[in-house]
Amino acid sequence: MNRKMTPLLEAREISIRLQGRQLLERVSLKVDQGEIVTLIGPNGAGKTTLVRIILGLLKADQGEVVLQPGVRIGYMPQQLALSENMPLRVERFLSLGAGRSDSDVATIVDELLIGKLLRQPMQRLSGGERQRVLLARALMRRPELLVLDEPVQGVDVTGQAALYSLITEIRERFGCGVLMISHDLHLVMATTDQVLCLNQHVCCSGHPESVSQHPAYLELFGAPASARLAVYTHHHDHTHDIHGDVEAESEEHSHG
Amino acid sequence: MDDFLLRALIAGLGVALVAGPLGVFVVWRRMAYFGDTLAHSALLGVALGFLLGINLNLSVILLGILLALLLVAMGGNRQLSQDTQLGILAHSALSLGLVVMAFQTSIRVDLMGYLFGDILAVTASDLLWVWGGGLCVLLALGLFWRPLLSLTVHEELAQVEGVPVARMRLLFMLLIALVIAVSMKIVGVLLITSMMIIPAAAARRFSRSPEQMALIAAAIGAIAVALGLAGSWHWDTPAGPSVVVAAALLFAATQLGGKTGYP
Numbered sequence: 001m002n003r004k005m006t007p008l009l010e011a012r013e014i015s016i017r018l019q020g021r022q023l024l025e026r027v028s029l030k031v032d033q034g035e036i037v038t039l040i041g042p043n044g045a046g047k048t049t050l051v052r053i054i055l056g057l058l059k060a061d062q063g064e065v066v067l068q069p070g071v072r073i074g075y076m077p078q079q080l081a082l083s084e085n086m087p088l089r090v091e092r093f094l095s096l097g098a099g100r101s102d103s104d105v106a107t108i109v110d111e112l113l114i115g116k117l118l119r120q121p122m123q124r125l126s127g128g129e130r131q132r133v134l135l136a137r138a139l140m141r142r143p144e145l146l147v148l149d150e151p152v153q154g155v156d157v158t159g160q161a162a163l164y165s166l167i168t169e170i171r172e173r174f175g176c177g178v179l180m181i182s183h184d185l186h187l188v189m190a191t192t193d194q195v196l197c198l199n200q201h202v203c204c205s206g207h208p209e210s211v212s213q214h215p216a217y218l219e220l221f222g223a224p225a226s227a228r229l230a231v232y233t234h235h236h237d238h239t240h241d242i243h244g245d246v247e248a249e250s251e252e253h254s255h256g
Numbered sequence: 257m258d259d260f261l262l263r264a265l266i267a268g269l270g271v272a273l274v275a276g277p278l279g280v281f282v283v284w285r286r287m288a289y290f291g292d293t294l295a296h297s298a299l300l301g302v303a304l305g306f307l308l309g310i311n312l313n314l315s316v317i318l319l320g321i322l323l324a325l326l327l328v329a330m331g332g333n334r335q336l337s338q339d340t341q342l343g344i345l346a347h348s349a350l351s352l353g354l355v356v357m358a359f360q361t362s363i364r365v366d367l368m369g370y371l372f373g374d375i376l377a378v379t380a381s382d383l384l385w386v387w388g389g390g391l392c393v394l395l396a397l398g399l400f401w402r403p404l405l406s407l408t409v410h411e412e413l414a415q416v417e418g419v420p421v422a423r424m425r426l427l428f429m430l431l432i433a434l435v436i437a438v439s440m441k442i443v444g445v446l447l448i449t450s451m452m453i454i455p456a457a458a459a460r461r462f463s464r465s466p467e468q469m470a471l472i473a474a475a476i477g478a479i480a481v482a483l484g485l486a487g488s489w490h491w492d493t494p495a496g497p498s499v500v501v502a503a504a505l506l507f508a509a510t511q512l513g514g515k516t517g518y519p
Binding site for chain 1: 283284285286402405406408409410412413415416417456457460463464465466468469
């Protein structure tokens, strides 16, 4: 009972300077059990730095990180720079994470639709496949807290939506808290419970809908063009240009 | 077969069996230049060993550890990229070694022997060092195989999953220093890294798992030693370089046969 009351993770007033640059200033955040918290912010806002501090990979100058005692963390890193010279199949990569029985592994593999990939070399995976394998590795540890650094990196737009809905499913199935970094608020809106808009300090935070209206958010990311919102509300009836941006014709959809 | 040739073969096989499995990590971790730096500094270790009158294997190991620690400390310096740092250390250590040796007029040092190895002059006590040190390295590799592998795949992920990353990294450097120290006499400081890298690279094509690659690398290294010594005997060529040439030829042979795609 008591376990339910204390947050999985609480970071208080985290500040850090690196090489004369203030990367984070008095940043606080909290993740409760079963809650999805998303960090958004422009490049260089300190999102990854904050995650690294939370994971104990980097030491903050000030502030503290309090994890629920004994909490198991599953971490999905941003990149995997594996040497071409390392023969490593997906199944072996997953087993390095350890901790699960075979039937558990099978469940996770089914859940993430990576059964066909198990005997493939890690280096031959596509962006979307690689991210799902990384997510599976994080889940192998029976995590109570999942930390995902840009989970949709290198994934095409349709794949991004699928991956986000997968993360929501995982939260429901495994009941874990999730802290993730994303570059686009509107893609994660349906997924996330709490949003923290970061730019060295916390610009604004709260429910995704309210953050998207917040002046500080608008200042950082610009006014929400109706076309951008369409990514969230009209998921399948618009087109994308080569950069994944929604093309102007979706404007018509919102009128029609 | 002559006694000295048999000793050379046993010593060479000892080096190959250790250098292969350690070498695959050097290749995976892209640390070839790091290995070179430690190897070049071994000559300074030899010079200091003479100067202080201590066991040469020991002085080489100690200097290797010292240098590894120095590199870890220098790693914090972002002003210079790591290959520049390694370049500075490698060549200053090698040159300093040569200079220190030149000052010691009282002893005659077989410089060529240390640079390129003198496998035909291997003594029984050298054999003990090679196989004793080699077994220690293999034992450590076996014991810490999984954390080392995990670290090699993704350092931060390994750390989050509870691998003592800093200690494992240090252990790895120590193992390299140890292998260099015990095999210096066999292939020489300028060639020892090649015995780690070439067999490992040759093994890549035939391997489907990390363990397989380590074993195949050891086997290819052993074949290279046998071929190299046979060639050296036959054509009266220097033994250490002959072994490396044999390894290089084996590597070239594995690259033939078309397809570049790895299994």
